[in-house]
Amino acid sequence: MIWDVLLLRLPDDAASVQDVPKGYASPPLGRLQDVLAIVRQVLPEADLSDPAWGELVGPTWSLGLNIGWRDPVDSVMLHIRGSGDDVLVPVFRLADALGCRVLDFAEGDLITPRQSSGWHAFQEFRDRVTGPAD
Incomplete structure (x- = not known):
């Protein structure tokens, strides 16, 4: 099972998605090459051999970085497996x-x-459905 989270720009005063004004368009994160440079700087251990789909592996989890090829980058989807x-x-x-x-x-x-x-x-939920993660 995977837990998905989305990184995107939202108003600072939004405490929840319900606080985001209707019709709000999230500003882009930046040019693809700039976003990849930030990922490499902040998460140097991430494997970006496929820049559209990076991966970071921890001791009990893995994190897929769905960056895509769109330029500019609007958001980054993270797909998390494991525990911890x-x-x-x-x-x-x-x-x-x-x-x-x-x-x-x-x-x-x-x-x-x-x-x-x-x-x-x-x-x-995952533990109830499938048993604890390895």
């Missing part, structure tokens, strides 16, 4: 470097380093 709260460190490090907010697709909520209950809920 340490996966949130690169998620928020990258979001901060890109000037993004983190949207939990499973819950539909914005998450922060202090409020990431969606990750915990995902792990609990």
